[in-house]
Amino acid sequence: MGIERWRRRRPPTRWLLVIRRGIAAGLSAVLFGAAVSGCSSGDDAVAQGGTFEFISPGGQVDIFYDPPQSRGRPGPIRGPDLMDPNRTLSLDDFAEQVVVINVWGQWCGPCRTEMPELQRVYDATRNEGVAFLGIDVRDNNRQAAVDFIVDRNVTFPSIYDPPMRTMIALGARYPTTVIPSTIVLDRSHRVAAVFLRALLAEDLEPVVRRLAAETATG
Structure with missing residues (x-):
């Protein structure tokens, strides 16, 4: 029952x-x-081989890391040259230079308007010890990415990285879903600024010039 x-x-x-x-x-x-949220610990929480750990206080999109002693370094950044598959580009190619790293894709609408702005800053500062390095992500059609660069008369190099392997160097917490984004390294290749948005030349150039005036240390 x-x-x-x-x-x-x-x-x-x-x-x-x-x-x-x-x-x-x-x-x-x-x-x-x-x-x-990148909930990991140990080596996975920071860049592999580096000391930089991404933090965005209050969800800011313009983040500055000061004083210089507080800045961390990314892990090894290297990969095939977009324009020359037989050549490898590396962050080490730009010793003691300020390096502006821009993550972009030809499929990305904001990247189309941002790229000429980046080229303007590159042209204005390249003789002051400033280098630019693009990282082209999620572009399985290499020729489309090449055409994107050629059509906009971009003269600084880019790593071709469809699977975003290069981004591992920026650590598990770096927001790889935000395209475009820009990382500015000082002369010691420490992360001095991160921008999680499309930039105008007037946004970027003052930051680059300030860092170019710093002296490389250790």
């Missing part, structure tokens, strides 16, 4: 499905949130 009563009172099958789906959805949300 007790068993029959329990069978008659148990929730309908559809409610069991709702409960199960709710539990599964909650678990998925927890796992997804952990992945997005």
Whole structure:
């Protein structure tokens, strides 16, 4: 009798499905949130081979790291030259120079208006010990990316990195979903500024000139 009563009172099958789906959805949300927030420890929390750990206080999109002693270095940044597949580009090619690293893609609308602005700053500061290095991401069509550069008369080099492997050097917490973004390194190749938005020349040039006036240390 007790068993029959329990069978008659148990929730309908559809409610069991709702409960199960709710539990599964909650678990998925927890796992997804952990992945997005970069919840890792040890070496995974910072750039591989580097000391830079991305932090954005209050969700800021313009982040400056001062004083210079507080700045961390990214890990090794290197990859194939977009314009010459037989050549490898590396951050080490720009010793004791301020380096502006721009993450872009030809598919990215804001990148199309930002790239000429970057070229303007490059032209204005290149003789002051300033280098620019692009990182082209998520572009499986290499020729389309090449055409993007040629059509805009961009003269600074870019690493061709469709799978975004180069971004590992910036650490697990760096927001790789934000395109375009710009990282400015001082002469010691420490991260001095990060911009998580498209830039105008007037936004970037004062920062670059200030860093160019600093002296490289250690």
